[in-house]
Amino acid sequence: MNDQLKHKKATYHLYTFLVSKIIGSLGSHVYAFGISMYILSLTGSSLSFATNILLSYLPRIIISPFAGLLSDRFPRKWLVLGGQAGVILSVSILLIYTYTFELSLIAIYCVTIFNSIFSTFSSVAFTSSIANLVNEERLQKAMSFNQLSMSISGIGGPIVGGMLFGFVSMEIFLLTFIIAAIVTLTLESTMNFKLYQKETSTPATNSTEKESMLESLKAxxxxxxxxxxxxxxxxxxxxxxxxxxxxxxxxxxxxxxxxxxxxxxxxxxxxxxxxxxxxxxxxxxxxxxxxxxxxxxxxxxxxxxxxxxxxxxxxxxxxxxxxxxxxxxxxxxxxxxxxxxxxxxxxxxxxxxxxxxxxxxxxxxxxxxxxxxxxxxxxxxxxxxxxxxxxxxxxxxxxxxxxxxxxxxxxxxxxxxxxxxxxxxxxxxxxx
Missing domain, CATH: 1.20.1250.20 (MFS general substrate transporter like domains)
Structure with missing residues (x-):
């Protein structure tokens, strides 16, 4: 691929990255707001609310090193898309459960755990791929766009969530998140995660296939x-x-x-x-x-x-x-x-x-x-x-x-x- 074509592709990555992050983060903030308000209104307990937050932290802390290990062993694009698909699947199951029965605290806790696991694989693989999506001169812009998407969703998410809560059912909150996640998955699937990948021939690279998972993690x-x-x-x-x-x-x-x-x-x-x-x-x-x-x-x-x-x-x-x-x-x-x-x-x-x-x-x-x-x-x-x-x-x-x-x-x-x-x-x- 010639430099001019790479430059155009990197520009596409940069703005696709921004749009996908804004949509995904906005959907996540709306979902988190709705779930938080539901837990507090259902239980009236700050402990139940804190438990849900804790269940979102712990899997990320435990899984992150293993997610990073798999990101070095397998194509990162498939880990990003697979993690995103797992999040969509888990919330879709919660939506079906809510329609069939009724949304419960245990169901929310279970989905929080699975969401945390899947999103860890997706986020670690994506973060470790940014240098492959854009050239070095645009890395700061890419990292700034990531912060920009967080700020927009941080402002807009609670506003949208506050407007929806009390006027629509929890099913709408879940559906909003699923739609946003599907759009994000679709946009990320169009990216070339090897555009600026450096070819390496170091001993570590050549021996990766022969290393056990534990040896690779230790490395x-x-x-x-x-x-x-x-x-x-x-x-x-x-x-x-x-x-x-x-x-x-x-x-x-x-x-x-x-x-x-x-x-x-x-x-x-x-x-x-x-x-x-x-x-x-x-x-x-x-x-x-x-x-x-x-x-x-x-x-x-x-x-x-x-x-x-x-x-x-x-x-x-x-x-x-x-x-x-x-x-x-x-x-x-x-x-x-x-x-x-x-x-x-x-x-x-x-x-x-x-x-x-x-x-x-x-x-x-x-x-x-x-x-x-x-x-x-x-x-x-x-x-x-x-x-x-x-x-x-x-x-x-x-x-x-x-x-x-x-x-x-x-x-x-x-x-x-x-x-x-x-x-x-x-x-x-x-x-x-």
Whole structure:
């Protein structure tokens, strides 16, 4: 295939990727909103609601490394499409069950588990294929489009779900999700997942067929262990996700229970995060690749850590509801923006720096480590907010986050990632 044809195909991939992600994510958000509201209205129990969330986390944590292993052994396109088809099948069975009998909590839990398993295979295989779908110069745009689709669906999903809930049956929620998933599957089936795949002839590649599953999985962990920069990124992600959970758990609690903010204003405030993601994603999509991604990541995570501390500020004063609303809305916009500034460059860096034959396994490990602390953090901070003042939880969490960033992303790691970087300056963060 000549370069001009490849360029056209990559452009097609880029915008097909954006459309499919928006449709798929929007359908998922509408479905998640409907299921969440149904569980709460059926049981009135936050424990039942939390159980459903936990059942969506645990399979991803357990399955991710194996999904990555299969992504390195089998055609990734078929894993993406197979995972998507599995999700469609499981929700279709739930729809048939609902028509035949009646939607029940046990049925929802079962489908949540299967959805989590199937979507893990699909998402890990797709993530490890992005560098094969577009050329290196467009990787940042592709990663930005991924963040953009999440922000659009994050804003639109709850709005559409809120409009539908109470006016239509749960069958409509399920059908909406199925239609969106089918459209996503159809679009993804038209992509060439080997467009920019590099031919490799390394010993690891040639021996993959002869390795047992366990040996191949172990090779993935050994690869990560031997790559100091990637190892530092993974450990940073692990600990950051644990302490950033203090915001996920405490934000609504603080605004509703402590500051007595109007629930409608809380909804708008939370949407600020999606707005920040949207604005920053558009900015990154219009730029060429960041030259020193790990420097950008260090600075953006430091700023996000200070934002965690800043959430405690209104709790020391007696501000009006209007001031609290404006303050927290601005903070959430900044949270969303810095999240994109962190995730986009690091995503590009991983796509470029990981060898083709290990990419699936590494991204499986990345997903496992990124999510493994979320259940622990949810339980930990759920207990802490009941027994300790919220402001001190946020301040301590923010300070620990700052310490984690300075420890795991120290200058020696940055120098290793970017050997051409002058150790004195570390200045040119957003240069091409």
């Amino acid at each position: 993935g962990f050994t690869y990560v262990k031997d790559k100091r920069v990637i190892r530092s990124i993974l450990w940073t992600a692990l600990w950051l996700n644990l302490f950033f959970t203090s915001v996920n758990i405490g934000f609504g609690f603080i605004l509703l229970t402590i500051l007595k903010l109007d629930p409608r204003l809380i909804g708008i405030t939370e949407a600020g995060g999606a707005i920040g993601i949207l604005i920053t994603s558009i900015y990154f999509a219009s730029r060429s690749n960041v030259k020193y991604p790990l420097v950008v990541v260090k600075r953006s995570t430091l700023m996000t850590s200070f934002l965690v501390i800043s959430l405690a500020f209104p709790l020391f004063f007696d501000f009006s509801s209007t001031v609290n609303f404006i303050y927290y809305f601005i903070v959430m916009v900044l949270f969303g923006g810095f999240g994109v500034i962190t995730n986009t460059p690091i995503g590009v860096m991983l796509q470029v720096s990981i060898d083709e034959e290990y990419r699936g396994r590494v991204f499986g490990i990345v997903e496992m480590m990124a999510m493994s602390m979320m259940p622990v953090g949810t339980l930990l901070f759920g207990v802490l907010y009941d027994v300790l003042p919220a402001q001190w939880i946020l301040i301590v969490s923010g300070c620990i986050l700052i310490g984690i960033v300075f420890t795991l992303l120290r200058p020696s790691v940055l120098k290793m990632a970017h050997p051409e970087l002058e150790e004195k300056t570390l200045e040119p963060v957003l240069e091409k």
